[in-house]
Amino acid sequence: MLGVVLRHLRTQAGLSQRALGRAALYDHTRICRAEQGEILIPVEQVQALDTALRASGLLVALRAAADAAPVSVLSAGQAGIHDGEPVMLDMQTADGRTVRVTISRRDFAHLLATGALGSVLPALGNTEEAQRVARAIDEPARVDAQVIDYFRRVLAEHYAADKMLGPRSLLRPVLAQIDVLDELRRGARAAQVEPLLQVLAQYAEMAGWLHQDLGEVHAAMTWSRRAAEWAQVAGDDQMASYMLVRQANIACALTDDHPAVVQYAAAARRKASGLEPKLVALAAQQQARGLALLGEYAKCFTLLDQAGQTLRDHPEVTEPHVPVYLHHYDLDTLEEQSAACYRAAGRADAAVAILERKIANLAGNLTRDHGHLTAKLAVAVAQSPQTDPDRAAHLGHQALNVARQTGSARIRRELRTLDMELLERWPGHAEARVFHDALAAA
Known part of the structure; x- marks a missing residue:
């Protein structure tokens, strides 16, 4: 993981391995080997690289984690893992900054198998389980119930994360895991094929949901139909x-x-x-x-x-x-x-009462859900017989900020309805016009 992130940050900074070596006073050939996962750079040199790349302690934290983690070796060749669209992972630095790391699907499959993605995905339960999943990805005939249960647990974590992060951060990891599972299905023993298809169907449903939240109709329907097909084949x-x-x-x-x-x-x-x-x-x-x-x-x-x-x-x-x-x-x-x-x-007042209760009881970290409910509340307020365009517009601004952050088209869809309601009922209202302009610019 340290090598993957090092390569990403160096490329993002526009530096060659040789130029980074000069900046950090470190041998560029060892930077090359570290990026390929062949060696671990000593702690002192990692600190220098972190400073040169302005990584805010991310490389240092990964180096410390590498000392604590069990080593799990996987062969370099990951047959069947597509080198298509990359996977984006959001990683937090010590000072609260988010670094979006882009890795290939092949690297993602490897890191998933070795349990190295604990910061963004559920960690494998123990060293034995890590080795079991790694062997299964390398040799699909080794797939068993424990491996399949691991992927079920990861999916449950994706559903929990979706309520906070929205579709933009989750879609590519989910699609990459579908690639991994589909490759396992191709080589698994007959007794494990149906359980794998059941899990594949649930991952495909999740992909359809994320595409729906992004407002992508064709992709949402395509993945939903694929999920239905896999479910039918699995019985x-x-x-x-x-x-x-x-x-x-x-x-x-x-x-x-x-x-x-x-x-x-x-x-x-x-x-x-x-x-x-x-x-x-x-x-x-x-x-x-x-x-x-x-x-x-x-x-x-x-x-x-x-x-x-x-x-x-x-x-x-x-x-x-x-x-x-x-x-x-x-x-x-x-x-x-x-x-x-x-x-x-036509009972918008009842809708307002329901949505106010739900928002009041919603956990603060469920950002995407909070934005969606706020957008729906804004529309209900705008449609309510209790006229309050200022509040409706204010709620709309709050939801729009979440839509920008998460990429949720469902929130934007509600906000377009809000915009039409405000302009129709209060065409000359100043706050309604400000909201309209903000939505148009977003």
């Missing part, structure tokens, strides 16, 4: 039905095909007797959203009541390997999602 009926809900969500969020929202969601819960109850509730909630957008409010709120009763009867998932989102789907989430139905039904 994972839960995931296959969940992907119908996801496609309903994409139709709602990106294409405004409201009949498709209802149709996909209804299909997802058609055979409810064999499905995870939380999935049935989620499908009902998504169908209710579509019905609200079509003006069928009575049916909408009947379905929301049914979803609520199902979640009260089944507060926990029935088995551990259902789609990750369902582990966190509960009555609180259902209430938050119902705000959109109240808004569509």
Whole structure:
């Protein structure tokens, strides 16, 4: 990891290995070997390199971590890992600065296997597990349940990180791990193929979600369909039905095909007797959203009541390997999602009350989620009979800052709705005009 980051920082600074060696008074041939992962540079020289590259202690911290970490050797050749788009990792320096490090997918697979990505991904549990995953990536026939469980844990961490970071920081690591898993699938023993396909389907769903949050319709649908295909091949009926809900969500969020929202969601819960109850509730909630957008409010709120009763009867998932989102789907989430139905039904005041409660109870580190809820609250305030354009515009500015930071197109979509509401209801309002200009410039 030290070599990868050293090479990135040197390249970013526009320095050759020889020029960096002169600046840090260190042999450039040893810089070359360090960048290739062949040697560890002594601590004193790392400090000089860190200073020369203005790395704010990042190289020093990585060097210290290298002394503490177990060594795990992996062969240089990583067959099947594509050298396509690189992976970007955000690393924190001691003074709080973020350094975005760009590495190849091949290097990413290697570092993932050796447990060297603990600062940005979950660390492997122990040295034995690190060696097990490393051997499996080098020889896919060695894949076993423990290796597959590791990738499940990483995926769960991605879902947690998404609420904080948004799609921009997570998409490339997720796509790179799909490459790794797909290569493992090609060489795994028959008994491990279906479990690998189940995990692949969940990673592909995550890729579809991240593309959706970026506003990329075609890529979101492509990855969602691939997830559905892998789920079907694996015989994972839960995931296959969940992907119908996801496609309903994409139709709602990106294409405004409201009949498709209802149709996909209804299909997802058609055979409810064999499905995870939380999935049935989620499908009902998504169908209710579509019905609200079509003006069928009575049916909408009947379905929301049914979803609520199902979640009260089944507060926990029935088995551990259902789609990750369902582990966190509960009555609180259902209430938050119902705000959109109240808004569509002309009850913006009810939506305001719900969203204010959710924001007040949201953990402070969930940056992307906070921005999205704030944008939805801004729209509800603008649509409320209690006229307060100043507050709506102020909330809009807050959400716009998060949209810039995370790259979330979902936040921007809400803010475009807010902009139209403000300009329509208060065309000459000064704060509304300032917000309009800020959104246009972002």
